[in-house]
Amino acid sequence: MAYRTPVRDMHFLLEHAAGLDAVRATGAFDDLSDDLVASILEEAGRFADEVVAPLNPVSDRQGARLENGQVVTTPGFKEAYAQYVEAGWNGLAFPEAWGGQNLPATLALAVFDALCGACLSFTMGMSLTQAAVKALLAHGSDEQRTLYLPKLTTGEWTATMNLSEPQAGSDLSNLKCRAEPVGDGTYKITGTKIWISYGDHDMTQNICHLVLARTPDAPEGTRGISMFLVPKYRVNEDGSLGDFNDVRVAGIEEKLGQHGSPTCVMSYGDAGECLGTLVGEENAGLKSMFVMMNAARIDVGMQAASVGEASFQHALAYAQGRVQGRPYGVKTGQQNPIYDHPDVRRMLFTMKALTEASRALCYANMAAYDVAHRSSDAEAMAQAKRREELLTPLSKAFSSDRAIETTNLGIQVHGGMGFVEETGAAQFYRDCRVAAIYEGTNGIQAIDLVGRKLGMEEGGLAYDFLDEVEAGAEALRASGHEGLAAAGERMAAEAKRLRETTAWMLTAMRTETEAGLTGAVPYQDQFGYVAAGHYLLRAALAALGEKGGAVDAYLEGRIAIAAFYADHILPRAEGLAAVVTAGAGSVAPIDPELLIA
Amino acid sequence: MAYRTPVRDMHFLLEHAAGLDAVRATGAFDDLSDDLVASILEEAGRFADEVVAPLNPVSDRQGARLENGQVVTTPGFKEAYAQYVEAGWNGLAFPEAWGGQNLPATLALAVFDALCGACLSFTMGMSLTQAAVKALLAHGSDEQRTLYLPKLTTGEWTATMNLSEPQAGSDLSNLKCRAEPVGDGTYKITGTKIWISYGDHDMTQNICHLVLARTPDAPEGTRGISMFLVPKYRVNEDGSLGDFNDVRVAGIEEKLGQHGSPTCVMSYGDAGECLGTLVGEENAGLKSMFVMMNAARIDVGMQAASVGEASFQHALAYAQGRVQGRPYGVKTGQQNPIYDHPDVRRMLFTMKALTEASRALCYANMAAYDVAHRSSDAEAMAQAKRREELLTPLSKAFSSDRAIETTNLGIQVHGGMGFVEETGAAQFYRDCRVAAIYEGTNGIQAIDLVGRKLGMEEGGLAYDFLDEVEAGAEALRASGHEGLAAAGERMAAEAKRLRETTAWMLTAMRTETEAGLTGAVPYQDQFGYVAAGHYLLRAALAALGEKGGAVDAYLEGRIAIAAFYADHILPRAEGLAAVVTAGAGSVAPIDPELLIA
Structure with missing residues (x-):
């Protein structure tokens, strides 16, 4: 399809x-x-x-x-x-x-x-x-x-993002790529970078690499990292292309999915002839790279939700066309499309609800970005910046984890055909898997959430958001629509629980960091279910007409999917609350030899 | 590794x-x-x-x-x-x-x-x-x-299981493969079967196919299906191999995983020369096939848990060897193996706990099988049979769903390397995926659980099991071991909730089947977490010595993993309880056209 x-x-x-x-x-x-x-x-x-x-x-x-x-x-x-x-x-x-x-x-x-x-x-x-x-x-x-x-x-030229090296992945402090000033304002770049998406390709005439490297006297650790602009072909002053800039592809990875996206090992300056120019200030490279990284994180969340959509459409078409089985207990007579089976619809609605909730979250994240960067009102700008900061790890992690689930269900709806590559369902499952890893693994996102983001204003970003969620829950409860009112009840309960785990997490990160870090991913999951649900339900509420019903069948569908989310997905947040606070003792190190015995 | x-x-x-x-x-x-x-x-x-x-x-x-x-x-x-x-x-x-x-x-x-x-x-x-x-x-x-x-x-010869045809997968009532009596007690078999694992191979001299087919006057539906034994090569009366029996491989599938296992399309009697013999009585083929199917279901659960183990070992070795990052907040100095990070241990312990819980469940399932089939005590035999019946869908579905999660975490522990095929982590993820599908999808298992298994003795199989779970929880609470006592508290709470959803499900399947079927998979999930946890914790309790502590470090590790399960995994059952009872309205059909708009 x-x-x-x-x-x-x-x-x-x-x-x-x-x-x-x-x-x-x-x-x-x-x-x-x-x-x-x-x-x-x-x-x-x-x-x-x-x-x-x-x-x-x-x-x-x-x-x-x-x-x-x-x-x-x-x-x-x-x-x-x-x-x-x-x-x-x-x-x-x-x-x-x-x-x-x-x-x-x-x-x-x-x-x-x-x-x-x-x-x-x-x-x-x-x-x-x-x-x-x-x-x-x-x-x-x-x-x-x-x-x-x-x-x-x-887009006449493309760009890449060069952070990782074999010994420096999630932790960049050990980064070794070097940049030596030539004296004319340029730098000679030498070193190897890995995981470079579209590090080389044949679609444009030039490729511009943004590369993290160290200058000769740079301090150790992440405070000695600078960012350089390193084109594949040098660019003359008139904008025309100059000489080859000694940028080479050392290899490309054979991956589980996304076979169309070249993931390159890049080698800079093998012949000592690779020139780059400094972007921003020396030793402030991480700051510049984080502009790029934060944009990329929202995009990764979006990518995952989009693949979820494609997987959903694919599975829905199969469920409409595949005739198998009859209503429960009926042994003979005409068979039905499997869309008619409640459990198949449960799977499909789960796929759709997770996809829409992820989409809603990513869009809301980017709307906050727009206001934060373009508003003429300083207060609105500041508030939006806080929201953008809070939502970025959630957009990235929630959407990518849920897309794994969605595309997994996409296979399941197909039954045996889902395991056969020809069908196409498995490609979505394979392609989206990396979204939970690149641009910072979802574990790194969780550390960003409980460390940096909760750390701002003693949790103020989260608490302000929860105020909004609770106001939304109240509006749902007052909506006069049975399904949305029930969703409002559930959302209010989950917001309360999230408020409690947020308070616990703030204390833990101050007083017992290991306990906080143990609960970080479950907390991020819990937060994600609430945040994505909030935006999805906010839209559903807007679909309600004046008489407490939707004005057309399309909008009724929107409301039904949001209500499904509240019934079938949001309760997971309840199960996560106790996990968040389990504490560091629950993951106390065990001698690995005793784990394979 | x-x-x-x-x-x-x-x-x-x-x-x-x-x-x-x-x-x-x-x-x-x-x-x-x-x-x-x-x-x-x-x-x-x-x-x-x-x-x-x-x-x-x-x-x-x-x-x-x-x-x-x-x-x-x-x-x-x-x-x-x-x-x-x-x-x-x-x-x-x-x-x-x-x-x-x-x-x-x-x-x-x-x-x-x-x-x-x-x-x-x-x-x-x-x-x-x-x-x-x-x-x-x-x-x-x-x-x-x-x-x-x-x-x-x-094993000098192997066997296969032939149920599915292109138009008859999860529902066999439409099965078309034919068996015509020749007059000498044998039957001419004609038809096509799909998804035949090891339908052909080069490892043995003969392959014996157990094939479901219809005799000419068979009634419609599943009551007109018989089982035939159809060898690739005919077998002479002295046991020696005879002529080729007109059994052909029409194709093999290109699959997401398990590339080593040939999944064949089999064609019987293309030349009208394929002979089979009836197994059991005519039109009672499903009964014979279910002996095979039930055995295979436990095996599938086991397969999944085993791949989980392999994935765990692989990820653990990587986490011990991969040096990256330092304790939170430490910016310089020596880096640590990632096993030292709490979130990496959380992932690894999740993998190990899910694997062990699945293994415990499958082993317990088969122990019930042994007693049910071999006991000299009729009462013990009958009780064990009831337990075997209840646990079979749980072993199959819980272990296979959790293996998807385990092998997914196995990729995640590897970071970017997990997405690269060379590493091997992705193979486990791909290989185990079909376990949730074959021998009856996990949705089919759930229908078996809430329909047939709960239907026996008005839920008596489940209630008796819950009595045992509650007795186990009480023993844990009385153990004098802090972690296991807390696990007992949690287990008691989850058993109570499962008792409530079981009662709800029994009523729903009698009075509002669609509601029951909507909650069937979440109920199976909830039951699985409790059942697998029960067996895992039962073993952990046995590891306790007389003074409320384990006698050696290995046994301490067993207890720690079981306690981790209670802290980090079992609370999910809490989040599922509300989902089970969401009702048929939550999946009321939506016009598919409105779902892709």
């Missing part, structure tokens, strides 16, 4: 979950009429469905490969990418001065959503290129911007 | 979770001394570790393939299988009269556990062959037994 961008769902969640009105209120965007939003989504959907989606099975079977030291991408990627650039999709949310269209990042995220649902491995380079534009807008020099932004904004 | 059969863990769980004493008390087995059990497990472990485990990565890369109409298996499979037969492993639990060793099926299951952990795709044929022996012992004619059992018991 062919993927179809869920344009109406996206539009609905942009308006009612993310709250596009708050983005409009920034005054930074000329026209964000319903019609404009709808027409952009429809056009993106058309491109995704017709041009990109057909590449998805091809990308799995004919993935990126290394040939004579160059990466050759999946047949069709180059042509589709050219159309993407030509249509201006890459620059949607960037300043007009650099060739962009000055639309909200939230809307650009919805476009990215459409593309990821169509073919995940096609999108990774775009995400990193856009993240690099954000980093250069924030920290690049005038010269860097002038030379690179016109090409990166449009 | 090399797989190592956890011989001591197995022995411990056989004695204290499964309760080998009850098996001894049947009086059906000559010698089940500790020494004998230990030496069998050690020898099986040696074979698994040294001969079978090295084949696992090979099986993934050089899977079974079809060549000139014959399946060629992974290099090394044939030789390893010959050793398996030679050592007598296949007949461990079968009568000496047929070449077996008259040992308990529980012990044979532990041997199977060792082999599955070493290389899952190698084991599928053995499981089906043993299941076929059970079916022929129960329903085969004297002639069938005489001709086939000597070869099947030893």
